[in-house]
Amino acid sequence: MLQRAVVTGASSGIGAATVRLLAELGWSTVAVARRADRLAALAAETGAHAIVCDVTDEAQVAAMAREVAETGGADVLFNNAGGALGTESVERASNDDWRWMFEVNVIGLRTVTAALLPVLRDAARAHGWASIVNLTSTAGHGSYPGGGGYNAAKFAARAVTEVLRLELAGEPIRVMEVAPGLVHTEEFTLNRLRGDAESAAKPYADVVPLTAEDVARVVVSALEQPPHVNQDLIVLRPVAQSSVFHTHRGPLTPKA
Template identity: 45%
Template sequence: MSADERPRPTALITGGGTGIGAAIARRLAADGFHVVVAGRRRDRLEETATAINVDHPASASTVVMDVTSDASVRDAVATLARCDVLVNNAGGALGVSSVEDGDLGEWQQMYDTNVLGTVRVIQAVLPLLRRSPRATIVNISSIAGELVYEGGGGYTSAKHGTSVISATLRLELNGEHIRVTDLRPGMVHTEGFSLTRLHGDQAAADKVYEGVDRPLVAEDVADCVAFVVGLPQHVNIDTLVVKPVAQAAPHKIHRAPIDWKAGD
């Protein structure tokens, strides 16, 4: 069988219909993967996959998957013949209340998506990954997985959980060929993240990025995933933290123009 006849490697991307997940799907498809775009909203999944297939024919398919449901994850993964790369991107933040005033329903939802959802998908996909020579798991955490800030107790707790899963799994898989990367983005300007977190308040969502010169965009995170996945199989990036230059820390963000120098 020639190289052109070999099956393309498959990447499963959860939360793949929009934002960072969709950008990762586009990038991995461009890099030669067949991408399986997974999420709850069939319409957004189909929209993303259709656009990918225009540029890269037969490179994308979809599967409806709710990472908070054991049955949904099990049934979705059962449709896959192979999986070489798993990108656990489904997650997100809800609310900015203090610990004292926190909505425990929101805390539970964040834990179920960011932590238990990540575990559900890993458990379901590991048998497929063990058969792949390119087996790689990329868990999309956040700088909230290593730092805390006021009003972020629920989200930082959940993302700490995501990061701990990566670190623990890496220990437990030691001796196998499967790579595990914890990717921790800082401020990423996407269509839905802050809008969802702030319960649909567009003005408040816009203010999050107000005055920030070049926050990260979804494609920047996708480039990081492509870098991790594209390295030789014996090379594992344990933790990759990526922030815009304007963001030194969650609590220190430069909100004014930066002199990028002419031509840059």
């Protein structure tokens, strides 16, 4: 295998942790996000090839795909860029917030995938296989009050993943979905709550959540399976979170 992975949303959280882990394991990586300074720091640390690109901008995505092709290609695409904005009800939500969530989590994922499929096919021709991993969420599998736009976007990202797997049938390209529950990353909830740090700390209070590194390990373990093994869907949650509605706070103790 070629072992060069394009990771979107690599400037923080799960994306950055995945670039770090892949680099430790000897992979080449291409780190994609909008913030050049963060990507430059990650590139200096890991040797990643950094490409500044907004996944919602088709021209930037096309240029990114050309640069990936010209600098060695890729046999893995990790569609991780995404996020949530707001916790308002369906009744009170802002369409602008919903549009942002659809643009990045769904249309951005589609645009990047379409632009890089020729590159992945070239890798599959030369090296036998290629892989696409889409990072959705348990929010794409179960709805919750206030989840509206994010639930809808991640349900849609999940649907796109399933359709893509059907459409690529017969090609040596696996299509996998990784759906994490509560992950404590530096920016996700802070961005969702528009910078309100006090409220953003609450979901992680008195609970052991997943870390970005936990999710990265699961993503990488899916990639490390023999290339004919397609793990369609991997759902991972912290032990303390048995469903989207059940998060145990306080110590976990065996029952008497």
